[in-house]
Amino acid sequence: MVLDVGCGNGHHLLALAPEVARGIGIDLSPGMIALARARLCNSPWKANLTFEVGNAEDLNGIGDQSVDLAICIGGLEHMLDKRAVLASIYRVLKIGGRFFCLTLNADYVWYRTIAPVLGFGTRHLSSDRVLTHEEFSLLLDQAGFRRTRSVSWTFIPKGDVPTLVALLLTMLDVIGQHARLGSFRGGLSLCAWKDAKPT
Incomplete structure (x- = not known):
């Protein structure tokens, strides 16, 4: 089974x-689940998918x-108790199961330096909290995940910012890819495995 947590x-x-x-x-949003169910009605995959209102913190x-x-x-980044979310994901995963997450990178130079200097807000919700790679790794470890892999990925919020800013972010991303600078990339891609506990 595949579980999409915060499926929108x-x-x-x-x-x-x-x-x-x-x-x-x-x-968590009944409105988003209603949209997902409406999209499912027109899908050939109705028999194998379901969408439910639910809290990621307890699943x-x-x-x-x-x-x-x-x-x-x-x-x-929109979930309040990330520690509880990751613990619940760990609980529901089978031994050998995987957790895959794409999220924003708190070390991104746009969030840390450029946006504050230019006066741009970077939160969609007032409760948003973006994690650094180190913070995320620590939370995964605390949840029980011992094997993880992560890479940077391109996140450029073109719909959320003016065209010139999107161009700047695109250039930062290109530099980050070529120079292998994670702080110039907007996103984190993390995969974690639930391994059998050592005996």
């Missing part, structure tokens, strides 16, 4: 639908060790 309008789970036998998307209704893959794409 269902975009990512619907894109994965041809590859999964069963998938469930959960989101009620998802059984222990029932999930092969949990994904969280662009939602973690």
Whole structure:
């Protein structure tokens, strides 16, 4: 089973639908779940996907060790208790299961330096909190994940900023890719495995 945590309008789970036998998307917003269900009605994958209103901090209704893959794409920064979210994801993953997350990078030079100097707000919600790679790694370790892999990825909020700023962010990303500077890349891509506990 694939679990999409903070699934929003269902975009990512619907894109994965041809590859999964069963998938469930959960989101705290009833409005987003209504949108996801409406999109599902027009999908050939109605039989293997469901969308439910749910809290990522406890994942009620998802059984222990029932999930092969949990994904969280662009939602973690909006979740208040990230430690509880990651602990719940760890609980529902099968041994050998994976958690994959795309999230914003708090070390990004745009967030740390440029946006404050230019007076740009970088939060979508007042409760948003973006993590550094080190903070995220520590939370994964505390949840029980011992094996992780991470890389930087391109995040350029073109719809959220003026064209010239988007151009600046694009240039920063190109420099970051070529110079291998994570602080010039807007996003973090992390994968963590739930391994069997050592005996």
